[in-house]
Amino acid sequence: MSQLDPVIHAPNRLRICAMLVTSAELDFKLIKLQLDVSDSVLSKQLKALEEVGYIETKKRNQNGRPRTWISLTDKGQSAFESHVTALQNIINIS
Amino acid sequence: MSQLDPVIHAPNRLRICAMLVTSAELDFKLIKLQLDVSDSVLSKQLKALEEVGYIETKKRNQNGRPRTWISLTDKGQSAFESHVTALQNIINIS
DNA sequence: CAGATAACTTTCCATCATGGAAAGTTTTAA
DNA sequence: TTAAAACTTTCCATGATGGAAAGTTATCTG
Numbered sequence: 001m002s003q004l005d006p007v008i009h010a011p012n013r014l015r016i017c018a019m020l021v022t023s024a025e026l027d028f029k030l031i032k033l034q035l036d037v038s039d040s041v042l043s044k045q046l047k048a049l050e051e052v053g054y055i056e057t058k059k060r061n062q063n064g065r066p067r068t069w070i071s072l073t074d075k076g077q078s079a080f081e082s083h084v085t086a087l088q089n090i091i092n093i094s
Numbered sequence: 095m096s097q098l099d100p101v102i103h104a105p106n107r108l109r110i111c112a113m114l115v116t117s118a119e120l121d122f123k124l125i126k127l128q129l130d131v132s133d134s135v136l137s138k139q140l141k142a143l144e145e146v147g148y149i150e151t152k153k154r155n156q157n158g159r160p161r162t163w164i165s166l167t168d169k170g171q172s173a174f175e176s177h178v179t180a181l182q183n184i185i186n187i188s
Numbered sequence: 189c190a191g192a193t194a195a196c197t198t199t200c201c202a203t204c205a206t207g208g209a210a211a212g213t214t215t216t217a218a
Numbered sequence: 219t220t221a222a223a224a225c226t227t228t229c230c231a232t233g234a235t236g237g238a239a240a241g242t243t244a245t246c247t248g
Binding site for chain 1: 205206207208209210214215216217
Binding site: 122123133134136137141153159160161162169 | 193194195196197198199
């Protein structure tokens with residue numbers, strides 16, 4: 001039986017993963033605006049996802065400014081899918 | 095836009111609500127066995143749901159033993175539905 | 189009727205998560 | 219070379235969560 005993943009379940013991280021699962025990569029600023037959180041909060045949530053290997057970050061320039069690009073890893077992708085399955089099992093079957 | 099409900103989002107409480115939404119009422123022991131948590135943990139999670147008016151508890155005997163029966167209130171029902179909608183919005187649309 | 193037991197409830201305690209604010213770092217623009 | 223952007227880290231306070239153990243209350247057993 002698939003279980004909820006505590007790293008993904010937290011609301012902000014769930015939103016981050018959901019945004020990333022449909023995109024190749026997104027930049028820090030966009031995610032921040034979308035989630036409406038402070039820099040420090042987003043940075044910490046991304047770090048939590050990176051520490052378990054669910055996302056990767058790459059620094060690259062855009063308009064002469066350093067930007068961080070974030071993408072889901074394969075591991076993150078499948079963890080997210082399992083988490084969604086677990087949620088569906090809870091919501092539909094219970 | 096529907097938002098995640100922090101009272102419902104916590105994994106154990108999400109499971110409790112999901113179990114209750116398809117049943118008229120369930121007893122403490124059954125929920126406890128299903129969730130595989132200690133008495134104290136279940137009692138505290140139920141209290142949290144009761145304090146916001148999402149569930150009701152009734153004490154009634156069964157086999158000469160006091161039992162607590164738990165049911166979703168109307169408020170709890172619609173809060174759960176909104177929460178599920180919010181989850182779906184996050185997972186599908188983001 | 190007294191003690192035991194079931195079925196919770198509450199308290200105590202330790203740990204962890206989360207967030208805001210502020211300070212720190214790095215890179216590039218002016 | 220100073221300023222600013224784009225994060226990152228630290229500090230701090232608060233709140234959630236869980237286990238263990240003690241506390242309650244109702245009923246069963248001898």
